[in-house]
Amino acid sequence: MAVKDYIRQRFFPHLWCAGCGHGIVLNGLIRAVEKLGMSRNEMVMVSGIGCSSRISGYMDFHTLHTIHGRALAFATGVKLSKPELNVIVPMGDGDALSIGGNHFIHAARRNIDITAIVMNNRIYGMTGGQYSPLTGPGIMATTAPFSNIDQGFDVVEMARAAGATFVARTTTYHVQQMADIIRAAILARRLFGGGGDEPVPDLLRPQEQAGRGRGDDEAHEGGHHAHRIEGQGREPGADRAGDLRAGGKARVLQRV
Amino acid sequence: VIVNVQRGGPSTGVPTHVSQGDVMQARWGTHGDHSIVALTASNHQDVFAMTVEAFNIAETYRTPVILLFDEVVGHMRERLEIPEPGEIPLVERLRTAVQGGVDYHPYLPREDGRLPMSDFGDVHRYNVTGLVHDMWGFPSDNPKIVHGLLRHLVDKIENNAGQMARYKTFYLEDAETVLVSFGSAARSALHVVEYLRPRGEKIGLLELQTLWPFPADVVRVLQRGHLHGGGGDEHGPGVPDGQDDRAAPGAGVSGQPHRRGVHHPRGHPQHTAPD
Numbered sequence: 001m002a003v004k005d006y007i008r009q010r011f012f013p014h015l016w017c018a019g020c021g022h023g024i025v026l027n028g029l030i031r032a033v034e035k036l037g038m039s040r041n042e043m044v045m046v047s048g049i050g051c052s053s054r055i056s057g058y059m060d061f062h063t064l065h066t067i068h069g070r071a072l073a074f075a076t077g078v079k080l081s082k083p084e085l086n087v088i089v090p091m092g093d094g095d096a097l098s099i100g101g102n103h104f105i106h107a108a109r110r111n112i113d114i115t116a117i118v119m120n121n122r123i124y125g126m127t128g129g130q131y132s133p134l135t136g137p138g139i140m141a142t143t144a145p146f147s148n149i150d151q152g153f154d155v156v157e158m159a160r161a162a163g164a165t166f167v168a169r170t171t172t173y174h175v176q177q178m179a180d181i182i183r184a185a186i187l188a189r190r191l192f193g194g195g196g197d198e199p200v201p202d203l204l205r206p207q208e209q210a211g212r213g214r215g216d217d218e219a220h221e222g223g224h225h226a227h228r229i230e231g232q233g234r235e236p237g238a239d240r241a242g243d244l245r246a247g248g249k250a251r252v253l254q255r256v
Numbered sequence: 257v258i259v260n261v262q263r264g265g266p267s268t269g270v271p272t273h274v275s276q277g278d279v280m281q282a283r284w285g286t287h288g289d290h291s292i293v294a295l296t297a298s299n300h301q302d303v304f305a306m307t308v309e310a311f312n313i314a315e316t317y318r319t320p321v322i323l324l325f326d327e328v329v330g331h332m333r334e335r336l337e338i339p340e341p342g343e344i345p346l347v348e349r350l351r352t353a354v355q356g357g358v359d360y361h362p363y364l365p366r367e368d369g370r371l372p373m374s375d376f377g378d379v380h381r382y383n384v385t386g387l388v389h390d391m392w393g394f395p396s397d398n399p400k401i402v403h404g405l406l407r408h409l410v411d412k413i414e415n416n417a418g419q420m421a422r423y424k425t426f427y428l429e430d431a432e433t434v435l436v437s438f439g440s441a442a443r444s445a446l447h448v449v450e451y452l453r454p455r456g457e458k459i460g461l462l463e464l465q466t467l468w469p470f471p472a473d474v475v476r477v478l479q480r481g482h483l484h485g486g487g488g489d490e491h492g493p494g495v496p497d498g499q500d501d502r503a504a505p506g507a508g509v510s511g512q513p514h515r516r517g518v519h520h521p522r523g524h525p526q527h528t529a530p531d
Contacts, residue, residue: 010394041379044376044377056383057383057385057394057395062376062382063383063384064385065384065387065395066384078377081377082376082377
């Protein structure tokens with residue numbers, strides 16, 4: 001099936017900004033599902049709130065766009081009701097680890113065969129660049145004008161500690177790997193058999209850093225947020241924490 | 257279906273004493289324009305019946321229904337006869353007849369305002385969202401679509417307030433004074449009525465079981481008679497005081513925020529019942 005057959009073209013153009021990595025995750029997801037030969041009717045996508053969560057509406061699956069941070073709770077309900085379906089939960093870092101932090105650890109603990117994807121741009125993008133629990137110290141945000149002072153979570157370690165059985169991390173720079181990891185994450189439940197598991201690939205996207213101007217939030221076009229990454233943002237390559245987590249391989253070449 | 261067994265508030269309040277202070281929260285506790293259904297009960301048999309009723313209303317109108325009980329009813333023990341299956345009518349979910357593969361409009365109301373559903377994850381793939389959405393479930397900020405959805409959400413409840421009105425009446429045939437009450441307070445009110453009746457008082461009781469949408473018609477009918485309400489027999493605000501015929505339809509409620517049962521068991525001095 002062609003990639004375009006997996007999306008709801010009625011919904012496009014998408015609301016993501018130029019330079020955003022969400023589309024690359026969407027791409028990887030479609031390619032993973034296509035490669036697995038899964039039909040659209042056996043896929044469920046459950047999301048919360050934020051730019052990342054709009055990914056669900058774009059896919060021609062059974063899609064459930066819920067409330068901030070609670071996507072995993074809704075997904076748990078869907079999976080209990082229809083365990084034969086593949087449930088994928090795309091979340092942003094704020095959605096998954098701040099508002100939904102408790103749901104995140106308990107979903108990992110329960111381990112009931114949900115594929116959770118944390119699309120980590122280390123900022124609240126849709127609302128105008130507020131810092132998130134994954135922003136990390138020393139990074140500018142509209143709510144941290146003198147830079148953030150808090151340590152960030154290591155989401156991979158957190159997921160493992162909470163009991164997730166498949167945990168992987170890649171970046172949107174690694175486009176092929178993205179599709180491979182998502183495919184492995186969806187498959188993981190089969191590898192682990194009836195016990196179920198909680199695959200949590202953390203898709204680290206260090207090129208999308210803080211520093212979006214307040215005015216961006218007002219830049220709507222046809223109801224879509226049109227963010228630009230402005231000059232006061234950090235240089236993409238200067239994301240030390242991101243580089244470190246990605247083993248130094250994720251030096252970002254993409255500029256906007 | 258959401259169950260709220262009310263106790264004294266605000267915040268963590270006075271655990272675990274009784275109050276009925278969440279009536280307005282049930283009605284207005286979320287943002288935006290909407291309507292809501294809230295049911296209550298004064299004894300365990302009615303708690304059972306109203307819970308079934310709540311699911312029936314939720315299925316019929318596709319709406320959240322709040323069960324607004326109170327601490328006394330929630331904590332006490334009394335006899336309950338569980339009916340046989342089938343004894344209480346159950347509303348089956350209205351499901352669409354549209355076949356899989358055909359363009360299905362999950363949010364296109366029928367002429368009667370109802371929306372035949374397709375089970376999520378079944379043959380139709382559609383989008384469910386908390387955003388204002390069009391007939392396919394796709395987000396929209398088109399003013400016509402926003403207006404249409406809001407109108408639908410309000411009208412499907414308010415236009416059927418009569419169908420959702422549940423209440424019980426005691427000794428109303430010749431009553432000149434009618435107490436209006438609900439929840440555990442209705443038990444006390446009934447006690448008062450049955451105490452005064454043998455003493456020559458023509459007094460009755462209207463026990464509300466539907467609080468929202470407010471059964472204004474029921475109360476209005478009584479108001480044309482000899483209703484002397486004045487509140488006073490409820491634990492909190494939000495019960496019709498029955499004094500003001502000029503009140504707009506559905507607005508026949510007087511908040512009496514100082515009449516908390518916990519702090520003013522005999523009623524607040526500023527709100528003494530005229531009778």
